[in-house]
Amino acid sequence: MSQNQIDILKRALAREKAARKQAEKILESKADELYVANQKLEKSYLELEAILNKTDSQLQGVFENIVDAYVIMDLMGNILKMNDAAVSLLGFDNSKVDFNLLDMAHPDEMQRVAQSFKALLINGTLTDFHLKIITQEKVEKLVHINASIIYDNGEAVAAQGIVRDITEMNSLQIQKEKLLEKLEKSNNELQEYAHIVSHDLKSPLRSIDALVNWIKEDNQDKLDETSLQNFDLIETTLEKMEQLISDVLMYSSVGAETLEKQIVDLDALVTDLKTILFVPEHVSISVLNTLPKIEGEKVKLQQLFQNLISNAIKFIDKKVGLVEVDVKDNGTHYQFLIKDNGIGIEEKFHDKIFKIFHTLNKSKDSTGIGLSIVKKIVDLHEGDIWLESKPNIGTTFFFTLKK
Incomplete structure (x- = not known):
């Protein structure tokens, strides 16, 4: 082998050694990166595992602390899991013995249970279902059930239900x-x-x-x-x-005879009353705003306005008597007022005058029932009544009527 060939081999060997060292450096660097990545991945996994354990613990706490009975069952009606409230309500405990939904249904309810479970599977939900059950202690109860299907990737895998004991509530409703x-x-x-x-x-x-x-x-x-x-x-x-x-x-x-409700024009009603009632020459009745039309019993509404307006006239002691009728819109109700400049009523009597047989003025024209009738009519029209008054100045009765 010539010297020239030997030199070529030496140079090739040197290049190979240099390339190997470079490759080793690259591999060493990648190994460090992989190690760091692996450490980070392992740390993330541990953190995720901790979060999952914590979440599972929280969900378990929610499951156990639901006030109502909570039951999970398979698609055949076999009970898979239930919280303490369910065990207490039903008397059954699936951790000790396997049982099915039908095991606790009342014998008279078997067909309804089968139909409702089929509807649950088809529709995915079942709401406001009432069912008679027999607990393990052989106690008959009425329960309210809301249930839904549990899906996994779009496939039905189980069913869950909230069960509430309404036995006492139902008994109270019957009473x-x-x-x-x-x-x-x-x-x-x-x-x-x-x-x-x-x-x-x-x-x-x-x-x-x-x-x-x-x-x-x-x-x-x-x-x-x-x-x-x-x-x-x-x-x-x-x-x-x-x-x-x-x-x-x-x-x-009042209230015993329920007449057919109709749209009553209160403006026309009060106008008619002004011609029917005895109004002394020194007394004037003013309607400050157009009164509305409302749905109600015309006869009772006429009694209401007639009693209040005639009362206002009766107790006016001034040379010039004034009676004012007004209204304002309160949203769901109309608020009316009937105001006079009469003798007035002391504040200590304000809560008493709506009671039957209570009259402040002993006269042959007053039996102490008029304002009791007024309050009863206002109550029937889902309203309230109250007053503001000062002795010797006058009285204002306020009342509301539902639209």
């Missing part, structure tokens, strides 16, 4: 319905009784009134002034008693 039925019957009987009593009481009063008049006429020249005054007092008392009987009958009728 409520019975009480309402009984109350309605009692109200009807009371209404009928009120009409009978009203008729039976008025008849002897009219007879007494007639007898008093006959005695007065037959003895006109024989009776002194005191006796005639006593007879007048008897007649006044009889009139008041008859009015009281009529008012009691009216009060008992």
Whole structure:
């Protein structure tokens, strides 16, 4: 081999050694990078595992602390998991023995259970389902169920349900319905009784009134002034008693007789009342704004405005009497006011005047029932009533009626 060939081989060997060292350096650098990446990956895995464990623990806590019974079952109705509330409600514990949904259904409910479970599988949800069950202690209960299908990648794998015991609630609802039925019957009987009593009481009063008049006429020249005054007092008392009987009958009728509701033009209604009511010459009635049309019972609404306006007129003691009627829109309700410049009412009586038989002025024209009727009518139209008043200045009654 010539010297020239030897030199070529030496140079090739040197290049190979240099390339190998370069490759070793590159491999060493990549190995370091891989090691660092591996360390980071391992750290991330540990962190992810910790998060998953924490999340699973949290979910388990949620599962166990749901107030209502929570049940998970397979698509055949076999119970897979249940929380403590479910164990307490049903009496069954799937951690000790396997059981199926049908095992706790009431025998009368088997067909409904099968139909509802089929609907759940088809629709994916089941809501407001009521079911009679038999607990392991053989106690019959009524439960409310909301259920849904659990999916994995679009495929149904299980079902879950929230079960609530409504046995007591249902029992209370039945009692409520019975009480309402009984109350309605009692109200009807009371209404009928009120009409009978009203008729039976008025008849002897009219007879007494007639007898008093006959005695007065037959003895006109024989009776002194005191006796005639006593007879007048008897007649006044009889009139008041008859009015009281009529008012009691009216009060008992409000709410008992439900008339057909209609659209009532309150502006026209109050205009008509102004021509019907006795309004002294020194009293004026002003409607400040156009009153609305509302849905209600016309007769009762007329009673409402008539009572309040006539009351306002009755207790005006000024030389110039003013009665104002106004309204404003409160959204869901209209708010009305009827204001006068009469004798006023002391604040200590404001809560009492709406009570039946409570009157502040002992007169033959007042039985203490008018404002009780007013409040009852306002209540029937889902409103409120209150007043503002100052003695010797006047009174303003406010009331609301639902639109």
